[in-house]
Amino acid sequence: MSDPEIHHRAVESLLEWFDSRNRDVPSRGSEDPYAILVAEIMAQQTRIATVRPYFRKFLELFPTVEALADAEIDQVLKAWEGLGYYARAENLHKTAELVVSRHQGSIPSDVEALRALPGIGPYTAGALASIAFGQPEPALDGNTRRVLARLFDLEKPKARDLENAARELLAISPHHPGALNQALMDVGSTICLPRHPSCEQCPLNDPCLARARNTVADRPAPKPLPPKPDRHAAAAVIRKDELLFLWKRPSGGLLGGLWDFPHVAIENPKEAAAALEATIKSEWGLSISVGKKLQSVRHVFSHFRLQLELHEARWEGGAPQHEDLWQWARIEDLPNLAFPVAQHPLISDLVGTRRS
Ligand code: SF4
Incomplete structure (x- = not known):
């Protein structure tokens, strides 16, 4: 299979697969950029099953970006209690204040403006821009990087290589960037797992180069973990x-x-x-x-x-x-x-x- 063929087959399979499933991701189906922002921040380093009840409660307490900006930080931290990585809650609160004061209460659609907000890095900015605003921006985290490294059989890919690979996929289907990014995220978090990928159930089974070459376990090459003191x-x-x-x-x-x-x-x-x-x-x-x-x-x-x-x-x-x-x-x-x-x-x- 040639490179362009791999790209086309991968995009087709991912979009078909995403369309046919209904995974209970907290903000899935919502077009509200604020709800998507809350879900994306909560899901950083946290399992979806853990996030779900927090997400519902958080949106009940703070249903709009204005409500969050008006809340006391102690109320926000109380709603976040147990979810961990509390700097996320503080940054989300500051972001809500800035969206109200700088952007008239509308979350910006532009990646650069999003990245200027506290706690929004390249992944979250890409996820928001593509899911909430339909922009062809990659959303690369550990899961999507692993899927791309395996799909294209890249041993030690640099950040730039993976971003280019993601952009090439997005360019094939410029009208569905949110669905494509979410499909990659879902494959990475549920099927293409680091140690036990389920290649038989994977929508990328056919175009995946690492599966075809039997290099899945070594892609990307594992980095040794430093011991925890x-x-x-x-x-x-x-x-x-x-x-x-x-x-x-x-x-x-x-x-x-x-x-x-x-x-x-x-x-x-x-x-x-x-x-x-x-x-x-x-x-x-x-x-x-x-x-x-x-x-x-x-x-x-x-x-x-x-x-x-x-x-x-x-x-x-x-x-x-x-x-x-x-x-x-x-x-x-x-x-x-x-x-x-x-x-x-x-x-x-x-x-x-x-x-x-
Ligand atoms: S076929 Fe296997 S290795 Fe390739 S992307 Fe799917 S789960 Fe990952």
């Missing part, structure tokens, strides 16, 4: 009468914008009490005495594993300086605040103990 930290659940001390994690950082118990990185669990007392004094100006361990939580982040020791602590004196970055919260109010998922078992215990 182990980190240790201790956190203090500081009580002052019936109140607990919480701080707000800095916007844009890991779990940014969420409420949390103050913590400190440690090398050895035996250092926990002394390290917490010293750090909480120097960073927040609070004198505390650290008591027994309440819980030990293990959490895996994208780049490291964390072992977190949570200790009870008593406030002895002092007051924090920064106005907006902390609060003394009542235990019954904890379920209304957005916390990292690693703290949910502790929050349940604290609230449960309070009720019993």
Whole structure:
């Protein structure tokens, strides 16, 4: 099969296959650029099945870009709680504000204008431009790159090679860029899986060069994963009468914008009490005495594993300086605040103990 033949067969098969199926992707069938934007941001690094209930709830709470722009960031983070990668929620909120202030409430259709919005990279800009606005722009993420590398049997393709391959496919069917991109995304996320591709069920089975040459397992050539380091930290659940001390994690950082118990990185669990007392004094100006361990939580982040020791602590004196970055919260109010998922078992215990 010659190159142009491969391209034509691939596009024909993908569009036919996409037309015949009805995958329950959150925004599928919607032409509302705002709904498509929310779905695309939520789906970054997250499985579709996980996204679905969040997407529905989010659009109920913030049905328009104006409603999202008007919302408090704490409400947005609460609706995002548990979905992870919280910088996405902060960026989506900022994007809504900019769409209202700069673009009169209409999400721009142009890729460059989309990429100028917070949290919108080349993939999301391409997905939005093609799906919501019918523009022949590629949407390349890990899934679509893998499909293209296998379809054209490219061993170590550069970003430019894959973009060119995607543009060549889009040029064959300029009237269906959204359907073509979504078909590639769906093949990548459901059929052409990294380790166990289901070539027999794949619409690209016939034109796929890697399948024909028996190189599927090596396309693209796998990159060795760096090992995840182990980190240790201790956190203090500081009580002052019936109140607990919480701080707000800095916007844009890991779990940014969420409420949390103050913590400190440690090398050895035996250092926990002394390290917490010293750090909480120097960073927040609070004198505390650290008591027994309440819980030990293990959490895996994208780049490291964390072992977190949570200790009870008593406030002895002092007051924090920064106005907006902390609060003394009542235990019954904890379920209304957005916390990292690693703290949910502790929050349940604290609230449960309070009720019993
Ligand atoms: S035929 Fe196999 S390797 Fe080729 S695109 Fe389909 S699932 Fe991937």
